[in-house]
Amino acid sequence: MVLDSFIKDLGNIPHSRDAAALRVKSADFSWFSPIMSAALAGRLADVVVAPRSEEEVIRIASACARHRVPLVARGAGTGNFGQAVPLAGGAVVEMLGLERIVWRKPGSVRAQAGIRLGVLDEELKKYGRELRMHPSTKRLATLGGFVGGGHAGVGTVNWGILRDRGNLLGLRVVTIEETPRMLELRGDDVNHVHHAYGVNGLVTEVELPLAPAYEWLDTIVVFDDFERAAAFGLALATHDGLLKKLVSVHAWPIPGYFKPLQPYLPPGKAAALLMIGAETREASEALVRDFGGEITQCVPQAGLYEFTWGHTTMHALRADRSLTYLVCIFPREDPLGAIRRVHAKLGAEAYLHLEYKRFNGYVTAEGVPVFRYQGFEQMTRLYKAFEAEGVRIANAHTFLLQNGGMKDLDEAQIAFKRAVDPHLLMNPGKIAGLDDLPGGVSGAALEAAQLPASGWAY
Ligand SMILES: Cc1cc2nc3c(=O)[nH]c(=O)nc-3n(C[C@H](O)[C@H](O)[C@H](O)COP(=O)(O)OP(=O)(O)OC[C@H]3O[C@@H](n4cnc5c(N)ncnc54)[C@H](O)[C@@H]3O)c2cc1C
Numbered sequence: 001m002v003l004d005s006f007i008k009d010l011g012n013i014p015h016s017r018d019a020a021a022l023r024v025k026s027a028d029f030s031w032f033s034p035i036m037s038a039a040l041a042g043r044l045a046d047v048v049v050a051p052r053s054e055e056e057v058i059r060i061a062s063a064c065a066r067h068r069v070p071l072v073a074r075g076a077g078t079g080n081f082g083q084a085v086p087l088a089g090g091a092v093v094e095m096l097g098l099e100r101i102v103w104r105k106p107g108s109v110r111a112q113a114g115i116r117l118g119v120l121d122e123e124l125k126k127y128g129r130e131l132r133m134h135p136s137t138k139r140l141a142t143l144g145g146f147v148g149g150g151h152a153g154v155g156t157v158n159w160g161i162l163r164d165r166g167n168l169l170g171l172r173v174v175t176i177e178e179t180p181r182m183l184e185l186r187g188d189d190v191n192h193v194h195h196a197y198g199v200n201g202l203v204t205e206v207e208l209p210l211a212p213a214y215e216w217l218d219t220i221v222v223f224d225d226f227e228r229a230a231a232f233g234l235a236l237a238t239h240d241g242l243l244k245k246l247v248s249v250h251a252w253p254i255p256g257y258f259k260p261l262q263p264y265l266p267p268g269k270a271a272a273l274l275m276i277g278a279e280t281r282e283a284s285e286a287l288v289r290d291f292g293g294e295i296t297q298c299v300p301q302a303g304l305y306e307f308t309w310g311h312t313t314m315h316a317l318r319a320d321r322s323l324t325y326l327v328c329i330f331p332r333e334d335p336l337g338a339i340r341r342v343h344a345k346l347g348a349e350a351y352l353h354l355e356y357k358r359f360n361g362y363v364t365a366e367g368v369p370v371f372r373y374q375g376f377e378q379m380t381r382l383y384k385a386f387e388a389e390g391v392r393i394a395n396a397h398t399f400l401l402q403n404g405g406m407k408d409l410d411e412a413q414i415a416f417k418r419a420v421d422p423h424l425l426m427n428p429g430k431i432a433g434l435d436d437l438p439g440g441v442s443g444a445a446l447e448a449a450q451l452p453a454s455g456w457a458y
Pocket of ligand 1: 149
């Protein structure tokens, strides 16, 4: 009944209750985790709504508040922490119809939240500019989804993570109230909404700073041993004069999972997948020689980044479904020392994948190792073993925001949540202790939430 009245209030806003649409639009990439796969199975929205304008977003927000219908914002649904999976039914609000660039200046751009990052980046390149960073899902992912569920990506080696000050300039947010308000968040306030899994209002516009667009070369370098590859990666990431946008290093057997790249990835060798600037190519080649690497491919940009960041895990899982992953950050002091120790102790079980990145002002490596999942005891043991080497873990196997470890849910965040979503309708069930669903988190999902992750919010 409630839903019927809600749908009636939507008027001419496109919506669907088709079973196949509900299945597809209620899913994301949480299947990366065997734990979340099981915990989120069968969670479905009751209706998919697809606004085409900000005015329609406001009407949807108001109707949700009046009828107390839960809602989950959705971009392309590429999040891999269950962020976009509705736990309490209700509406999925697919934002893809808001795809306009609002304005563009030489150093910044403002666009609607549903624009695909790939489309936005291509448009910027016409003016000699590009996004400072993008996830490896650039072709599909939306601007609002990157802000709501993402963290870092290609370009982070230069510019830091999305949360670092200056990488997100402004956001426009619609509150979920009977009479919705439009809020413009700027400065540190953007982090109320960034990586908040869409619990803090519907983002309609995002303002970003830009980077100069260089001619990037997709480059593959192979090494006889992983430690050399890791040392090369850190050297390239920290050499300020060398242009680079991506420094992604992989221990064997991970390169074996990249089927289309096999001609460039000799069996048994470690690999660095890079985007380097054409202007400093020779200088980068000299660095490769210093570390004993061999360049097997160096071509104009053609999508090599789709084997890095989260795509590495995807290729590994597609090759072998018994694999899963963890996400960690190596320490600021002597990251190579920790990488060596972890690789020596655990490398036979957890195959190391490193993304070099700037993080809160320094260069280190994010680790996204893959391993054959054998259950909770193994996962707990691995988490503790990484932590024992000074590596901090973000829990990739929980959909609970604060347990993920990438976000600090302090009082200010909760106060903001209550102000913009007083009826607690947005993505309910993702903040433990605030809007717990009847029955709460149970079984494997509960265990996953309690994995001893150190987190790396700052
Ligand atoms: C293969 C693969 C590779 C990946 N690589 C990276 C990577 O390199 N870096 C990285 O950070 N992440 C990565 N991810 C995770 C994911 O792709 C990114 O988070 C991406 O930016 C999500 O965009 P999306 O449009 O698909 O968002 P969705 O998955 O649709 O949504 C993500 C979250 O944001 C919320 N949201 C979406 N739109 C809005 C809006 N308009 N207003 C309010 N909330 C909203 C949703 O409710 C959800 O909680 C990867 C995932 C996969 C599967």
